Amino acid sequence: xxxxxxxxxxxxxxxxxxxxxxxxxxxxxxxxxxxxxxxxxxxxxxxxxxxxxxxxxxxxxxxxxxxxxxxxxxxxxxxxxxxxxxxxxxxxxxxxxxxxxxxxxxxxxxxxxxxxxxxxxxxxxxxxxxxxxxxxxxxxxxxxxxxxxxxxxxxxxxxxxxxxxxxxxxxxxxxxxxxxxxxxxxxxxxxxxxxxxxxxxxxxxxxxxxxxxxxxxxxxxxxxxxxxxxxxxxxxxxxxxxxxxxxxxxxxxxxxxxxxxxxxxxxxxxxxxx
Amino acid sequence: xxxxxxxxxxxxxxxxxxxxxxxxxxxxxxxxxxxxxxxxxxxxxxxxxxxxxxxxxxxxxxxxxxxxxxxxxxxxxxxxxxxxxxxxxxxxxxxxxxxxxxxxxxxxxxxxxxxxxxxxxxxxxxxxxxxxxxxxxxxxxxxxxxxxxxxxxxxxxxxxxxxxxxxxxxxxxxxxxxxxxxxxxxxxxxxxxxxxxxxxxxxxxxxxxxxxxxxxxxxxxxxxxxxxxxxxxxxxxxxxxxxxxxxxxxxxxxxxxxxxxxxxxxxxxxxxxxxxxxxxxxxxxxxxxxxxxxxxxxxxxxxxxxxxxxxxxxxxxxxxxxxx
Ligand SMILES: Nc1ncnc2c1ncn2[C@@H]1O[C@H](COP(=O)(O)OP(=O)(O)O)[C@@H](O)[C@H]1O
Ligand SMILES: [Mg+2]
Numbered sequence: 001x002x003x004x005x006x007x008x009x010x011x012x013x014x015x016x017x018x019x020x021x022x023x024x025x026x027x028x029x030x031x032x033x034x035x036x037x038x039x040x041x042x043x044x045x046x047x048x049x050x051x052x053x054x055x056x057x058x059x060x061x062x063x064x065x066x067x068x069x070x071x072x073x074x075x076x077x078x079x080x081x082x083x084x085x086x087x088x089x090x091x092x093x094x095x096x097x098x099x100x101x102x103x104x105x106x107x108x109x110x111x112x113x114x115x116x117x118x119x120x121x122x123x124x125x126x127x128x129x130x131x132x133x134x135x136x137x138x139x140x141x142x143x144x145x146x147x148x149x150x151x152x153x154x155x156x157x158x159x160x161x162x163x164x165x166x167x168x169x170x171x172x173x174x175x176x177x178x179x180x181x182x183x184x185x186x187x188x189x190x191x192x193x194x195x196x197x198x199x200x201x202x203x204x205x206x207x208x209x210x211x212x213x214x215x216x217x218x219x220x221x222x223x224x225x226x227x228x229x230x231x232x233x234x235x236x237x238x239x240x241x242x243x244x245x246x247x248x249x250x251x252x253x254x255x256x257x258x259x260x261x262x263x264x265x266x267x268x269x270x271x272x273x274x
Numbered sequence: 275x276x277x278x279x280x281x282x283x284x285x286x287x288x289x290x291x292x293x294x295x296x297x298x299x300x301x302x303x304x305x306x307x308x309x310x311x312x313x314x315x316x317x318x319x320x321x322x323x324x325x326x327x328x329x330x331x332x333x334x335x336x337x338x339x340x341x342x343x344x345x346x347x348x349x350x351x352x353x354x355x356x357x358x359x360x361x362x363x364x365x366x367x368x369x370x371x372x373x374x375x376x377x378x379x380x381x382x383x384x385x386x387x388x389x390x391x392x393x394x395x396x397x398x399x400x401x402x403x404x405x406x407x408x409x410x411x412x413x414x415x416x417x418x419x420x421x422x423x424x425x426x427x428x429x430x431x432x433x434x435x436x437x438x439x440x441x442x443x444x445x446x447x448x449x450x451x452x453x454x455x456x457x458x459x460x461x462x463x464x465x466x467x468x469x470x471x472x473x474x475x476x477x478x479x480x481x482x483x484x485x486x487x488x489x490x491x492x493x494x495x496x497x498x499x500x501x502x503x504x505x506x507x508x509x510x511x512x513x514x515x516x517x518x519x520x521x522x523x524x525x526x527x528x529x530x531x532x533x534x535x536x537x538x539x540x541x542x543x544x545x546x547x548x549x550x551x552x553x554x555x556x557x558x559x560x561x562x563x564x565x566x567x568x569x570x571x572x573x574x575x576x577x578x579x580x581x582x583x584x585x586x587x588x589x590x591x592x593x594x595x596x597x598x
Contacts (some may be wrong), residue, residue, distance in 0.1 A: 066484075070486060073482065098489070101487065101488035102487075102488030103488075105485040108479060108482060110481040114484075115480075115594040116501055117593075124487060125487045128489060158596060159593065159596030160596070161596040163596075167459060175483075214306070231394060
């Protein structure tokens with residue numbers, strides 16, 4: 001082995017037991033000249049919840065947002081590697097990112113409802129996909145699953161922005177799940193929620209995984225242990241002056257938390273729980 | 275002011291109340307702000323009073339007939355301004371439609387990642403420079419460039435589509451079309467600049483939300499960005515319309531100063547502001563009173579437009595943004 005190969009740690013690829021719906025192989029992710037994430041293989045298992053944990057700035061959001069080409073909005077963003085989704089690399093030239101995002105939905109860290117009525121917010125994706133069925137029924141179902149229905153059922157015509165921060169986030173979740181996307185990416189969806197709403201969203205995730213796949217970034221270890229089937233731990237490599245994130249270890253959540261293989265994982269988890 | 279929390283000084287070495295100078299500065303700033311607002315109200319009231327006083331004889335003489343009649347005859351001392359009211363609203367509305375469409379399109383072009391940031395700033399500066407061109411220059415440009423350019427098109431439209439009310443007459447020279455076009459250019463910078471600001475105020479996360487749901491660029495712009503910016507765009511349109519209503523010089527040069535009501539884009543017409551500008555210099559005492567009455571009517575129209583516009587805008591803010 002040469003010196004560079006020795007210096008660069010690369011996690012052992014996680015061998016998932018079930019079907020893989022998104023097979024993400026990051027070689028390098030750049031923002032301009034800045035190498036944000038390197039060498040990380042993150043398979044997302046079908047009908048499971050995959051949790052991403054790690055210190056802030058380690059590239060969890062960057063990797064998650066690469067899974068539905070959200071980062072294409074940032075002009076300096078550059079992805080090297082592949083993200084295989086139903087046998088197709090979503091970064092292939094012929095792929096339209098708009099289509100990718102219709103199948104792989106996203107809930108963001110900051111609630112971002114549209115300045116339109118609560119109903120129109122939830123119906124937005126349905127109308128976008130030219131949904132022909134019972135719009136009202138779908139909106140109601142989405143709001144119920146997002147644990148918001150009781151609070152808003154009498155004011156569906158009010159603006160989505162008139163809700164409180166936590167309600168707005170649940171509205172955004174309802175909006176994202178209304179079209180029942182194949183995969184749902186959630187970037188710290190509960191950071192603006194109180195503990196009760198957090199539990200409700202966690203229950204929703206568990207319910208969603210009956211039919212769909214969820215990838216979840218969380219800074220909350222307990223949340224990862226509560227909902228994630230598989231956990232990927234990322235860290236930041238500052239040894240060579242940069243701040244490059246990379247995957248340290250990925251495995252079944254129990255194994256990651258109870259018997260981590262890597263020293264870094266052990267330290268991070270024991271730091272969080274002590 | 276005495277510090278009621280002096281006891282806390284023991285615990286915190288650094289925290290303390292604002293000094294008396296800071297309190298005084300606070301009060302002074304507040305008084306200045308109040309005084310400025312009050313002076314503006316006084317000024318408006320004073321102008322209204324002056325115009326109202328000068329117009330009073332005409333108001334009592336002509337009454338409501340002034341705004342329903344259609345003659346302006348100095349020798350017979352018959353004065354009424356319905357054609358001018360029509361011309362004012364018609365030209366401003368045409369300008370609003372044209373300037374609005376172009377202004378909003380420019381704002382979309384400048385803010386929705388069609389061109390590089392720096393290019394957008396340069397472009398925006400150029401558009402805003404349109405506002406710095408004196409009105410009389412617009413008038414001259416209209417007479418020497420725009421009207422000759424419009425003539426063949428107007429002739430063709432009138433000949434082939436003459437049955438259509440908008441093209442009912444031929445363009446002999448000055449008229450509604452050149453006036454409205456120049457007005458549209460004049461309100462364009464206002465509409466564009468304020469709409470740009472409205473689009474710029476939309477947080478990045480809203481754009482993310484739209485694309486995250488799988489919108490194409492046009493879907494994101496039309497279904498998300500435009501509704502989100504709608505209250506700001508409405509404000510832009512109200513300001514632009516107000517500007518068009520009051521524009522004087524360019525219109526006096528381009529509209530033809532003809533006392534008639536016509537749907538045709540090519541027939542000459544007149545507006546209240548242009549009537550004032552053209553007739554004032556040579557008006558006798560009675561006509562001046564009538565002109566002052568016309569000025570009152572123009573003020574009333576402008577005021578009404580602003581109030582209605584503001585109400586609509588407030589409504590959209592409440593409806594879309596949920597603010598009380
Ligand atoms: N839009 C961006 N432009 C440039 N650098 C970015 C951008 N977004 C994130 N980064 C950088 O990429 C690294 C990873 O960020 P992120 O994925 O947000 O981390 P995490 O979600 O784990 O906190 C950080 O160093 C951050 O500064
Ligand atoms: Mg993040």
